[in-house]
Every structure is written in structure tokens, then in C-alpha cells.
Amino acid sequence: MKEERGRGFRNWLDQRLGYRAAWAAVFERSIPEGLNWAYTLGSATLFVFILQALTGIFLALYYTPNPDNAWQSIQFIENHVAFGPMIRSLHHWGASAMVVLVFLHMLRVYFMGSFKYPRELTWIVGVILLFLVLAMGFTGYLLPWDEKAYWATTVGTNMVGAVPFVGSFLEGLLRGGPSVGVLTLPRFYAVHMLFLPALLVLFITLHLVLVIRLGISTPPKAARQERLMYENRAPVGRSAAAQRGVRG
Numbered sequence: 001m002k003e004e005r006g007r008g009f010r011n012w013l014d015q016r017l018g019y020r021a022a023w024a025a026v027f028e029r030s031i032p033e034g035l036n037w038a039y040t041l042g043s044a045t046l047f048v049f050i051l052q053a054l055t056g057i058f059l060a061l062y063y064t065p066n067p068d069n070a071w072q073s074i075q076f077i078e079n080h081v082a083f084g085p086m087i088r089s090l091h092h093w094g095a096s097a098m099v100v101l102v103f104l105h106m107l108r109v110y111f112m113g114s115f116k117y118p119r120e121l122t123w124i125v126g127v128i129l130l131f132l133v134l135a136m137g138f139t140g141y142l143l144p145w146d147e148k149a150y151w152a153t154t155v156g157t158n159m160v161g162a163v164p165f166v167g168s169f170l171e172g173l174l175r176g177g178p179s180v181g182v183l184t185l186p187r188f189y190a191v192h193m194l195f196l197p198a199l200l201v202l203f204i205t206l207h208l209v210l211v212i213r214l215g216i217s218t219p220p221k222a223a224r225q226e227r228l229m230y231e232n233r234a235p236v237g238r239s240a241a242a243q244r245g246v247r248g
């Protein structure tokens with residue numbers, strides 16, 4: 001009876017939300033043969049992104065984006081907050097892991113030729129994601145407000161200043177003034193925890209919609225085997241692919 005009521009409620013919900021179709025599209029879609037561990041790198045990147053978001057929300061509860069207190073607030077997290085050092089370490093190492101994973105994922109996509117038709121847009125959105133991930137790393141680096149963070153950001157923003165024509169404008173925009181100082185820290189903090197995460201969520205969603213819509217590409221080896229099998233079935237002298245006007 002209870003079971004039936006449960007099912008009744010799920011049906012009621014499904015008729016309104018269509019969640020079963022959405023679940024099937026995401027979790028029950030078919031994937032090509034011959035996939036290996038390298039094909040999990042995109043999902044691994046997604047996992048680390050979620051981890052970064054959760055640990056980042058926790059850190060934001062205690063962090064103060066103000067040059068007078070930023071470093072002390074980090075010390076407070078390290079020494080007085082329950083699980084603070086663990087969560088800060090997860091966020092710290094997660095940032096590096098995300099950069100490494102996103103590069104490996106990109107290399108997999110490149111060497112398996114997965115960027116080709118019809119996945120060009122998935123690749124272009126991926127390139128935007130790559131820059132957003134790097135920008136997250138750059139803006140996050142300043143936040144502990146110690147010597148290393150200060151000078152790394154000074155050097156980084158100096159490099160931006162060397163861009164022809166618009167360099168000094170961009171440098172001023174990033175720093176909020178002529179040098180890295182009082183206005184730079186809240187600026188980097190806002191970009192790190194509001195602007196960039198919003199853009200990342202937007203572009204990751206678009207990326208995943210494209211991945212689900214187009215399906216995962218068949219690995220080159222499996223595609224070659226499929227083609228050979230297909231051609232072996234074709235009448236002698238003319239391959240089936242040639243009959244259908246398919247090149248290559």
C-alpha cells in the first residue's frame with residue numbers, strides 16, 4: 001500500500017516534471033564500445049569542481065577579504081575551526097588537481113579526435129572553461145594575502161600590463177589602482193567567488209548539455225573496427241560506405 005502510494009506520488013511528480021526522461025537522458029544513455037579510463041577525465045574534472053564549490057562555501061564563512069584581516073582569518077580557519085585545515089587543504093590541492101585534470105581531459109579529447117564534427121562547439125565551450133579554470137587559480141592565489149601571494153599577483157598583473165595598447169588599462173582594472181593593494185583583494189575575492197563561479201556553472205551546464213545531446217564520440221580504434229566490419233559486409237568491389245557516399 002505504502003509502495004503504491006510512493007509510486008503514485010512519483011508518477012504524479014513525473015507527469016509534472018518529466019524527471020524520468022531527464023534521468024534516462026543523463027544516466028541511462030548508451031555509450032560506444034572501447035571506452036577506457038581516459039574517458040572519465042571530464043567527469044573527474046566535474047567532481048573536483050563540485051568539491052571546490054562546497055569547500056569554497058565553507059571557507060567563505062570565515063574568510064575576510066580585507067588586507068588587515070585576510071591572513072589572520074586564514075590562520076583562524078587553520079587553528080580554531082573544526083575540520084578547517086582539512087577543508088582548506090582540500091580546496092588548495094583541489095585547485096591544482098582541477099588544472100591538471102582539465103588539461104588531461106583536453107589532451108584526451110584532442111588525441112582521440114573528439115573535437116571533430118559534430119563536437120566543435122563542445123570544444124569551443126571547453127576552451128572557455130579552460131580559461132575560466134586558470135582564472136580561478138590566479139584570483140584564488142592572492143586570497144591568503146601572504147608574501148608569496150602578494151608578489152605572485154604583482155608579477156602576474158605586471159605581465160598583463162605588458163599587453164600592447166590595452167595593457168595598462170587591464171592592469172589598473174585588475175588591481176583597482178596603480179599597485180596591488182587595498183582594492184585588489186576584495187576585487188579578486190568578488191571575481192573568485194561570484195563572477196567566475198557563475199560563468200563556470202553556466203558554461204559547464206552548456207558543455208554537459210552538448211555532451212548529452214551529441215553522445216560520447218566513438219574511440220578511433222573502435223570506429224575503425226566498425227567500419228571494417230561494415231565494409232566486409234558490402235558487395236565485392238564496392239564498399240558499403242562508398243555506396244552511401246561516405247568518404248574515408
Ligand code: HEM
Pocket residue numbers: 038039040041042043045046049102105106109114115119122123124125126127129130133204207211215216217218
Ligand atoms: C571545467 C572544465 C570541464 C569539465 C567539467 C568538463 C566535463 C566534461 C565531461 C563530463 C565530458 C563527458 C565525459 C568525457 O568525455 O570525459 C566532457 C566531454 C568533452 N569535453 Fe569537457 N570538460 C571541461 C573542459 C573541457 C576542455 C578544456 C575541453 C577542450 C578544450 C573540453 C572538450 C570536451 C569535448 C570535445 C568533449 C566531448 C568528448 C567526446 O564526445 O568524446 N572540455 N567534458
